[in-house]
Amino acid sequence: MTASASLPPLLETQGLSKSFGALVVADSIDLTLRPGARHALIGPNGAGKTTFVNLVTGTLQPTAGRILMGGEEVTGLSPEARVRKGVGRTFQINSLFNRLSVLENVAIAVSERDGFAGRIFRARKAERRAFEEAYAILEGIGIGMEALRPVAEIAYGRQRLVEIAIALALKPKVLLLDEPAAGIPSAESHVVLDVVEALPPDIAVLIIEHDMALVFRLASRITVLVQGAILVEGTPQEIAHDPKVKEVYLGEKSH
Amino acid sequence: MATDGTVRPSLAGAEVVSASLARHRFRPLEGLVWLAMLAGYWLWPEYRPLGSQIFIMCLFVLSLDIVVGYAGIVTLGHAAFFGVGAYTAGLTAIHLSNEPFLGLLTAAVAAGLVGILSGLIVLRTTGLTLMMLTLAIVFVLHEAANKLGSVTGGSDGLQGVTVAPILGLWSLDFFGQTAYIYTGAVLFLGWLFARILVGSPFGRSIVGIRENLVRMRAIGSPVRLRLLVVYGISATMAGIAGALLTQTTQFVSLSAITFTRSGEALIMLILGGVGRLYGAFVGAPIYMLMQDALAKYNPVFWTFWIGLMLVLTVMFARNGVLGLVDSVLAWRRRAA
Ligand SMILES: Nc1ncnc2c1ncn2[C@@H]1O[C@H](COP(=O)(O)OP(=O)(O)OP(=O)(O)O)[C@@H](O)[C@H]1O
Ligand SMILES: [Mg+2]
Numbered sequence: 001m002t003a004s005a006s007l008p009p010l011l012e013t014q015g016l017s018k019s020f021g022a023l024v025v026a027d028s029i030d031l032t033l034r035p036g037a038r039h040a041l042i043g044p045n046g047a048g049k050t051t052f053v054n055l056v057t058g059t060l061q062p063t064a065g066r067i068l069m070g071g072e073e074v075t076g077l078s079p080e081a082r083v084r085k086g087v088g089r090t091f092q093i094n095s096l097f098n099r100l101s102v103l104e105n106v107a108i109a110v111s112e113r114d115g116f117a118g119r120i121f122r123a124r125k126a127e128r129r130a131f132e133e134a135y136a137i138l139e140g141i142g143i144g145m146e147a148l149r150p151v152a153e154i155a156y157g158r159q160r161l162v163e164i165a166i167a168l169a170l171k172p173k174v175l176l177l178d179e180p181a182a183g184i185p186s187a188e189s190h191v192v193l194d195v196v197e198a199l200p201p202d203i204a205v206l207i208i209e210h211d212m213a214l215v216f217r218l219a220s221r222i223t224v225l226v227q228g229a230i231l232v233e234g235t236p237q238e239i240a241h242d243p244k245v246k247e248v249y250l251g252e253k254s255h
Numbered sequence: 256m257a258t259d260g261t262v263r264p265s266l267a268g269a270e271v272v273s274a275s276l277a278r279h280r281f282r283p284l285e286g287l288v289w290l291a292m293l294a295g296y297w298l299w300p301e302y303r304p305l306g307s308q309i310f311i312m313c314l315f316v317l318s319l320d321i322v323v324g325y326a327g328i329v330t331l332g333h334a335a336f337f338g339v340g341a342y343t344a345g346l347t348a349i350h351l352s353n354e355p356f357l358g359l360l361t362a363a364v365a366a367g368l369v370g371i372l373s374g375l376i377v378l379r380t381t382g383l384t385l386m387m388l389t390l391a392i393v394f395v396l397h398e399a400a401n402k403l404g405s406v407t408g409g410s411d412g413l414q415g416v417t418v419a420p421i422l423g424l425w426s427l428d429f430f431g432q433t434a435y436i437y438t439g440a441v442l443f444l445g446w447l448f449a450r451i452l453v454g455s456p457f458g459r460s461i462v463g464i465r466e467n468l469v470r471m472r473a474i475g476s477p478v479r480l481r482l483l484v485v486y487g488i489s490a491t492m493a494g495i496a497g498a499l500l501t502q503t504t505q506f507v508s509l510s511a512i513t514f515t516r517s518g519e520a521l522i523m524l525i526l527g528g529v530g531r532l533y534g535a536f537v538g539a540p541i542y543m544l545m546q547d548a549l550a551k552y553n554p555v556f557w558t559f560w561i562g563l564m565l566v567l568t569v570m571f572a573r574n575g576v577l578g579l580v581d582s583v584l585a586w587r588r589r590a591a
Contacts, residue, residue, distance in 0.1 A: 057473065083475030095473070097466040100459070103275050108463050109474045111456045117476060118484070120455045124276070127456060131272040139268065147271045170474060 008071030009034050010204045011174045016055055016065035025051045027229035033174060033204035040219035041208045048228040049208045050092055053176045057089050058082045088172030090163045092179045096151045103147040105162055106134035109169035137165050141195045157184050157191060164195055177207045279454030288536060296435055304431035309543050310438040311499045314445045316523045316535035318492035324530030325453055326485045327465030331517050332389025333493055335396050336366040338512025340494025344501040345413040353419045359498050366494020367487050374486040397512045413507035427503060434503040441499060445492055449532060461485050526568050528575030537576050
């Protein structure tokens with residue numbers, strides 16, 4: 001812990017801001033993820049959680065602020081370049097390659113990561129290794145038996161796992177999980193939870209999640225976002241007893 | 256997780272991997288297609304000239320399928336590359352040398368370059384904008400070929416194209432023997448390349464772009480570059496098809512570079528089946544044989560029948576003739 005604290009954080013945002021016209025969706029967000037971080041980002045619907053992920057991955061350009069990875073500024077870099085620096089993400093709404101098999105969905109990410117996805121000739125060996133690795137990833141999260149099926153045909157809960165498997169195939173240093181259990185009945189959400197708990201210990205994970213039980217089980221730090229701004233950041237204990245947080249969430253429930 | 260109720264034998268990883276690798280392996284049925292084309296040479300000698308024209312369109316439609324069917328770039332402007340290839344081959348023969356392979360080469364290079372240059376602009380857009388831009392490029396090039404009469408022959412077409420014997424041995428004759436084999440061989444090579452391409456990591460990545468552009472970006476794929484490369488490759492193939500037309504007809508007309516040609520190729524592709532490589536080999540022959548037969552029988556109304564056929568395809572066989580075959584096979588398997 002002490003060693004990693006002295007290293008530059010894997011991800012750091014400084015005053016990250018984004019407006020759509022008059023609507024401020026990210027309001028000077030400072031957030032730091034160190035190796036091994038298990039950080040939850042919570043907040044009401046429309047708080048700007050997904051927007052934050054889009055800013056970090058480069059899908060959206062910030063109106064102000066900086067993003068650093070390993071101490072190096074990446075604010076102006078393309079989404080592709082940021083992936084190469086080690087940021088991976090999943091999507092709140094499934095974003096898969098529907099007409100490809102489950103295995104190909106993962107292998108396509110492996111081939112991009114290993115830099116042979118643009119090859120036409122003499123790729124058989126690399127292709128075999130990519131398939132093997134993709135299968136190992138699927139097996140590791142318990143859906144190896146679905147490998148050959150078209151991804152659009154498998155159960156929704158398992159599609160959510162493929163969503164994670166694609167991101168894992170990139171071997172990211174920073175993994176941004178946007179509501180990985182969204183749409184799964186809470187009785188089954190433990191499957192996703194198990195996968196998240198089994199992630200490599202040294203990568204930094206930011207997880208967006210609405211289910212508080214899940215958040216408290218997974219996260220060692222929590223940031224609460226309200227209307228684009230950080231309301232409070234702290235340990236699960238601190239967040240659970242914070243009066244401001246209670247107000248936001250009780251206020252949510254009362255209407 | 257017994258929720259979905261399916262009990263399937265758990266394949267070992269090695270089996271899954273080999274099954275996935277085998278998906279793009281050559282199948283005997285594919286050889287049959289080529290045997291049929293070879294057999295056609297002896298079975299219907301009187302159709303050899305038409306045969307070579309069909310092969311040329313097959314190659315053109317194949318190049319279109321790579322772009323439309325695989326990469327998901329719905330273009331109306333592919334005739335631009337066909338036309339550039341056709342004129343380049345003609346001009347090469349007239350001004351440089353009438354060696355046929357040199358004509359193919361210059362046509363390929365010119366069409367590929369025009370593909371990449373236009374792709375730099377066109378591929379920044381999608382959907383309707385892209386369709387309009389590609390269409391505009393056909394119109395501009397058509398008009399350029401029309402106006403540059405001193406070079407291209409304008410509306411009279413480019414006359415006086417000669418072609419040296421293939422490999423110094425076989426000259427292109429009126430009976431179309433050499434043309435049939437020559438165009439067939441070039442088509443074979445084009446198919447072989449396309450076949451390797453769609454089964455390669457590159458091929459899968461362009462399918463990935465078609466399926467989900469956002470996710471491709473999120474896994475770090477250089478999407479722009481990939482699209483540009485596939486567009487350039489496809490333009491090159493289209494240019495070679497155009498060159499073959501020039502060499503087999505020893506003439507280039509402005510019709511090589513019209514929207515009609517783009518549209519016809521698209522119809523053939525939809526008729527055969529989009530995004531399956533063999534759509535071209537089904538759609539182009541059906542269309543051209545029908546055109547040939549109907550034009551003899553009723554020259555005025557043949558476009559009516561073509562139109563009717565297209566309507567029926569789009570309404571009842573959304574995935575073309577090959578899609579229909581798939582459905583029938585699947586239905587019989589289920590019935591069995
Ligand atoms: N491209 C856009 N243009 C305009 N407004 C946008 C755009 N994207 C998001 N917004 C707005 O920004 C706000 C934040 O959206 P965001 O999706 O980041 O919220 P969220 O915290 O992820 O919500 P949820 O919990 O529902 O997923 C919303 O009010 C949304 O309508
Ligand atoms: Mg969201």
